[in-house]
Amino acid sequence: MKIIEVKDQQAGGKAGFNIFKEALADNAQVFGLATGSTPISIYQELVASDVDFSDKISINLDEYQGLAGTHDQSYRYFMNQNLFNAKPFKESYVPNGLAENIAEETARYDNIIANHPIDLQLLGLGQNGHIGFNEPGTPFDSQTHAVDLTPSTIAANARFFANENEVPRRAISMGIGSILKSKKILLVAYGENKADAVAAMIEGPVTEDMPASALQTHADVTVIVDHAAASKIKNRENITVL
Numbered sequence: 001m002k003i004i005e006v007k008d009q010q011a012g013g014k015a016g017f018n019i020f021k022e023a024l025a026d027n028a029q030v031f032g033l034a035t036g037s038t039p040i041s042i043y044q045e046l047v048a049s050d051v052d053f054s055d056k057i058s059i060n061l062d063e064y065q066g067l068a069g070t071h072d073q074s075y076r077y078f079m080n081q082n083l084f085n086a087k088p089f090k091e092s093y094v095p096n097g098l099a100e101n102i103a104e105e106t107a108r109y110d111n112i113i114a115n116h117p118i119d120l121q122l123l124g125l126g127q128n129g130h131i132g133f134n135e136p137g138t139p140f141d142s143q144t145h146a147v148d149l150t151p152s153t154i155a156a157n158a159r160f161f162a163n164e165n166e167v168p169r170r171a172i173s174m175g176i177g178s179i180l181k182s183k184k185i186l187l188v189a190y191g192e193n194k195a196d197a198v199a200a201m202i203e204g205p206v207t208e209d210m211p212a213s214a215l216q217t218h219a220d221v222t223v224i225v226d227h228a229a230a231s232k233i234k235n236r237e238n239i240t241v242l
């Protein structure tokens, strides 16, 4: 893994933006995208730039079950607000949170991923080490699946809702197996509350108890962290400090 340590989220946004630019220069066609507060500074850099995604495809990691794309906490809505309205793609896929037949929806999504191999996958990191909504215990070969969110994820995501009761209990997520098929992966994490998960992801055992540790098995992963998120990494020789 290539580890880049930056001063703050703004600097992380610029470093992440450069990786998107490199991918575009390398003829990337399909971008795997993420939600949460972490990717916002990268999206701001993309929106402010002359980057053109109008002939590219995006595939998002996940969506809450039960929320329409027009709900202001749905991930479709988040993506429209933070990126797609300003930088439209030729096609932007997000799981359908209102799908009645979940098996059909997950199969449809797997088909989309199979038909559009992801060139660059952007990831945030849950405090418990989740990537997308792949909670601890998710098999490393998983495809798109329905997820029961853990109490810690529900509590962590409650900050975006009026109260914890309004946080959906279930989601649809791209699987770890699908994420690992991406040509290149960029994971971003900021803040002290991510420091344990960051260290475990990079230096801990590769175990399904720590979903992000699966990234140790991938050949092309870049991690962008701020000082606080990097603070528990033991081997500092591998870190490029910008």
Ligand SMILES: N[C@@H]1[C@@H](O)[C@H](O)[C@@H](COP(=O)(O)O)O[C@@H]1O
Binding pocket: 034, 035, 036, 037, 038, 039, 061, 062, 123, 124, 125, 126, 127, 130, 131, 132, 133, 153, 157
């Ligand atoms: N499903 C998303 C993840 O994809 C994201 O990485 C995580 C961290 O969010 P934040 O970046 O706001 O810390 O939140 C949610 O659970």
